[in-house]
Amino acid sequence: xxxxxxxxxxxxxxxxxxxxxxxxxxxxxxxxxxxxxxxxxxxxxxxxxxxxxxxxxxxxxxxxxxxxxxxxxxxxxxxxxxxxxxxxxxxxxxxxxxxxxxxxxxxxxxxxxxxxxxxxxxxxxxxxxxxxxxxxxxxxxxxxxxxxxxxxxxxxxxxxxxxxxxxxxxxxxxxxxxxxxxxxxxxxxxxxxxxxxxxxxxxxxxxxxxxxxxxxxxxxxxxxxxxxxxxxxxxxxxxxxxxxxxxxxxxxxxxxxxxxxxxxxxxxxxxxxxxxxxxxxxxxxxxxxxxxxxxxxxxxxxxxxxxxxxxxxx
Amino acid sequence: xxxxxxxxxxxxxxxxxxxxxxxxxxxxxxxxxxxxxxxxxxxxxxxxxxxxxxxxxxxxxxxxxxxxxxxxxxxxxxxxxxxxxxxxxxxxxxxxxxxxxxxxxxxxxxxxxxxxxxxxxxxxxxxxxxxxxxxxxxxxxxxxxxxxxxxxxxxxxxxxxxxxxxxxxxxxxxxxxxxxxxxxxxxxxxxxxxxxxxxxxxxxxxxxxxxxxxxxxxxxxxxxxxxxxxxxxxxxxxxxxxxxxxxxxxxxxxxxxxxxxxxxxxxxxxxxxxxxxxxxxxxxxxxxxxxxxxxxxxxxxxxxxxxxxxxxxxxxxxxxxxxxxxxxxxxxxxxxxxxxxxxxxxxxxxxxxxxxxxxxxxxxxx
Numbered sequence: 001x002x003x004x005x006x007x008x009x010x011x012x013x014x015x016x017x018x019x020x021x022x023x024x025x026x027x028x029x030x031x032x033x034x035x036x037x038x039x040x041x042x043x044x045x046x047x048x049x050x051x052x053x054x055x056x057x058x059x060x061x062x063x064x065x066x067x068x069x070x071x072x073x074x075x076x077x078x079x080x081x082x083x084x085x086x087x088x089x090x091x092x093x094x095x096x097x098x099x100x101x102x103x104x105x106x107x108x109x110x111x112x113x114x115x116x117x118x119x120x121x122x123x124x125x126x127x128x129x130x131x132x133x134x135x136x137x138x139x140x141x142x143x144x145x146x147x148x149x150x151x152x153x154x155x156x157x158x159x160x161x162x163x164x165x166x167x168x169x170x171x172x173x174x175x176x177x178x179x180x181x182x183x184x185x186x187x188x189x190x191x192x193x194x195x196x197x198x199x200x201x202x203x204x205x206x207x208x209x210x211x212x213x214x215x216x217x218x219x220x221x222x223x224x225x226x227x228x229x230x231x232x233x234x235x236x237x238x239x240x241x242x243x244x245x246x247x248x249x250x251x252x253x254x255x256x257x258x259x260x261x262x263x264x265x266x267x268x269x270x271x272x273x274x275x276x277x278x279x280x281x282x283x284x285x286x287x288x289x290x291x292x293x294x295x296x297x298x299x300x301x302x303x304x305x306x307x308x309x310x311x312x313x314x
Numbered sequence: 315x316x317x318x319x320x321x322x323x324x325x326x327x328x329x330x331x332x333x334x335x336x337x338x339x340x341x342x343x344x345x346x347x348x349x350x351x352x353x354x355x356x357x358x359x360x361x362x363x364x365x366x367x368x369x370x371x372x373x374x375x376x377x378x379x380x381x382x383x384x385x386x387x388x389x390x391x392x393x394x395x396x397x398x399x400x401x402x403x404x405x406x407x408x409x410x411x412x413x414x415x416x417x418x419x420x421x422x423x424x425x426x427x428x429x430x431x432x433x434x435x436x437x438x439x440x441x442x443x444x445x446x447x448x449x450x451x452x453x454x455x456x457x458x459x460x461x462x463x464x465x466x467x468x469x470x471x472x473x474x475x476x477x478x479x480x481x482x483x484x485x486x487x488x489x490x491x492x493x494x495x496x497x498x499x500x501x502x503x504x505x506x507x508x509x510x511x512x513x514x515x516x517x518x519x520x521x522x523x524x525x526x527x528x529x530x531x532x533x534x535x536x537x538x539x540x541x542x543x544x545x546x547x548x549x550x551x552x553x554x555x556x557x558x559x560x561x562x563x564x565x566x567x568x569x570x571x572x573x574x575x576x577x578x579x580x581x582x583x584x585x586x587x588x589x590x591x592x593x594x595x596x597x598x599x600x601x602x603x604x605x606x607x608x609x610x611x612x613x614x615x616x617x618x619x620x621x622x623x624x625x626x627x628x629x630x631x632x633x634x635x636x637x638x639x640x641x642x643x644x645x646x647x648x649x650x651x652x653x654x655x656x657x658x659x660x661x662x663x664x665x666x667x668x669x670x671x672x673x674x675x676x677x678x679x680x
Contacts, residue, residue: 262677276376
């Protein structure tokens with residue numbers, strides 16, 4: 001473990017006037033913290049607050065946590081019943097596991113498809129790279145919603161895919177793909193693939209090719225070069241791409257709603273029902289809070305593991 | 315700098331001028347169901363009054379309700395369904411009282427429909443009835459007859475709830491609405507049980523009916539069936555009368571050999587009324603009153619009924635409606651059908667949550 005040269009740092013610190021030191025450092029560290037506080041922590045606290053209230057027929061449709069009764073008395077009522085319900089009712093657990101499963105499988109498929117794509121772009125002749133990257137980014141120029149709607153046209157009973165397969169004679173009955181889990185996977189993998197390709201490309205393009213040359217000179221076979229050098233060095237890209245897919249897909253609502261069938265149970269859809277159909281904002285907020293905890297714990301654990309691994313390296 | 319300065323000044327002047335112009339021209343924010351007015355309704359109103367109409371649409375009561383409940387929706391006029399939505403909203407204090415001195419065409423409204431709303435809105439202080447319709451069954455005439463034979467009566471909930479029949483029809487596609495109350499009430503009517511019972515046991519009975527046919531249901535959706543019926547992608551749909559009739563008209567226009575029909579099931583079907591309301595925090599209630607009064611004009615509302623295939627609540631407009639529409643039993647049901655129509659009572663909040671959670675379980679097969 002490296003040791004920070006504290007003495008030199010202390011000397012420098014004493015030499016600087018206290019106020020300007022606080023200003024400079026505080027400002028630089030403060031900006032991201034302020035950003036995080038304003039756009040993440042504060043909204044989350046609102047959600048947390050609503051999750052502890054009770055639904056009411058009012059505007060907004062939940063009770064106040066703090067009530068001034070008069071004579072300087074303040075009553076605070078917290079309702080933890082929603083969290084108990086989420087734990088007790090198999091419906092919500094089922095939805096959470098369902099979402100995580102769909103997100104995990106989609107992430108894996110995205111990585112399996114995205115890695116060769118990113119690898120091919122990174123190893124392509126340099127004048128080809130920009131056009132190829134553009135092709136990856138190009139779909140973003142069309143609205144995400146319209147692209148998902150396009151899949152309905154492709155996958156439905158008398159849609160493009162079925163008509164093509166019928167025409168080629170490969171099938172004699174239209175395949176039922178739309179409104180099945182398969183359609184959800186197709187939609188998700190299609191929509192999120194660029195989020196894997198771009199970070200993977202960024203790591204693969206920075207890879208030091210002389211390492212591979214050295215390995216080849218020492219008699220290492222290509223597939224072993226890949227497994228021992230390229231893959232481990234591109235791991236940060238794999239993790240970044242995986243996170244960019246996994247986290248939003250767990251809460252995905254639009255794709256399962258449009259392409260999925262009635263049995264596609266995902267947490268996003270359940271939140272919609274609680275929020276809109278049931279007007280139960282507190283329960284919807286508890287679901288959101290639980291989802292955040294479920295997503296943040298592995299993320300923090302991963303960061304912790306990464307930091308440890310970094311420290312252990314000589 | 316010198317050359318830039320006058321330019322900024324002109325720009326500022328121009329900006330303040332547009333701001334002034336915007337302040338003088340009135341704006342009216344209307345939030346209505348999609349496909350629920352005629353094509354020229356808004357344009358004619360703008361021409362007559364000089365008020366700019368900002369017209370937004372929704373496709374479910376729930377979405378409109380969420381905006382109203384959150385507050386400061388910015389809308390001046392909204393069109394929710396009377397029961398259970400507007401009923402709840404009056405209780406929650408979301409609306410402002412109508413100023414009837416500004417509605418000189420109020421007397422055009424059908425007194426029977428006004429009377430039918432007094433249990434949720436005593437004295438008709440908040441709600442102006444707009445259109446009404448029923449929730450029944452739309453079907454592809456040729457395909458269903460080919461499968462079930464010519465003798466089978468088609469005005470029955472068995473088409474969507476009898477497992478044997480739905481299994482036969484599933485090859486050409488059966489769709490149910492994605493709406494807990496509508497489906498459970500229809501299922502109770504199919505069982506011949508009282509439809510106003512929202513107790514847990516009653517909901518469980520209805521849920522069992524839906525669970526039994528679920529494997530044969532192609533999807534649960536509250537508007538998708540319009541297109542799919544018209545294209546022949548599905549052959550039976552549980553849906554709103556006017557939506558099914560719009561599907562029929564679209565199929566006729568496309569001349570694609572699909573003929574769609576609508577039936578009010580003989581076991582009974584829900585009749586509903588959509589109403590116009592002014593939110594309590596509406597920025598421009600004055601213009602909202604003008605728009606309501608405009609829609610109370612028989613010459614305005616009759617072409618809307620012709621266009622959207624829903625019956626309006628304007629008694630004075632009856633003579634102006636296209637005779638073909640007026641004679642359509644799906645839009646203006648004959649007396650013997652009207653007797654079978656059911657007016658829903660509003661379930662309690664607890665009952666609604668139980669129903670919706672039971673609905674999620676049924677849909678997902680949990």
